Amino acid sequence: MPASSQDSWQKTIKMAKEIKGQIWKGKCTAMAIDPYYGGEMMKMWKQLKELVPSTVSSMVDLDKYFRYLALCFDPHSPLVKEVEELKRRRSMAKKEVGFVGEGDVLIEINFLKFTRSRLWQLISVNEILFDSHMEQLLTPISGDTEEEKLKCAEKQGKLRVEMAKINEDITKYRRQMFEGDVVLDEAATVMPVDAESMVRWNKANRVEE
Numbered sequence: 001m002p003a004s005s006q007d008s009w010q011k012t013i014k015m016a017k018e019i020k021g022q023i024w025k026g027k028c029t030a031m032a033i034d035p036y037y038g039g040e041m042m043k044m045w046k047q048l049k050e051l052v053p054s055t056v057s058s059m060v061d062l063d064k065y066f067r068y069l070a071l072c073f074d075p076h077s078p079l080v081k082e083v084e085e086l087k088r089r090r091s092m093a094k095k096e097v098g099f100v101g102e103g104d105v106l107i108e109i110n111f112l113k114f115t116r117s118r119l120w121q122l123i124s125v126n127e128i129l130f131d132s133h134m135e136q137l138l139t140p141i142s143g144d145t146e147e148e149k150l151k152c153a154e155k156q157g158k159l160r161v162e163m164a165k166i167n168e169d170i171t172k173y174r175r176q177m178f179e180g181d182v183v184l185d186e187a188a189t190v191m192p193v194d195a196e197s198m199v200r201w202n203k204a205n206r207v208e209e
Helices: 003-018 046-051 062-073 078-082 086-097 105-115 117-137 146-178 182-189 195-205
Strands: none
Touching: 046 105, 062 078, 062 086, 062 105, 078 086, 105 117, 105 182, 117 146, 146 182
């Protein structure tokens, strides 16, 4: 066996051994990526590279981080189905795959969009619709006759009602998307993420070795 192939094979074996737990192994077939895969995650699922921003720290163990994210957030993850509380699920997923230290808020947001794409599309479509209604609402009431002005006012009244419902839907979908993680939700809202949000997010989600 060539030296390069042998090194790659040994690395794969080492990586498989480093996955500490085996609690949900064999129950992840419906997931977008398998957190128990024995090889290198980003070689098997090349689309993961697109989720990594150029600003990511070299200290982040991307292989284990994606295993953790998959187990913690994929809608088809057995852990997601068993444990509703996000904080507890984060802790359990990190221990299961052996991920420690800081992650990256941008990767986490991108991963959520990747695994919960339909939910993110619902959020995006409703936000576009809300903005469109707002533009119409900001248009001054006009008309050549009192009847035309009245119709314009009635239309704006209907827009306000519709916007309130759209806003409720956006809030509901975002709660489902980010599971009540306020910092993560805020970070996704003010992309690109500012330094203060990044620090707060890392502090809230750090796992000590």
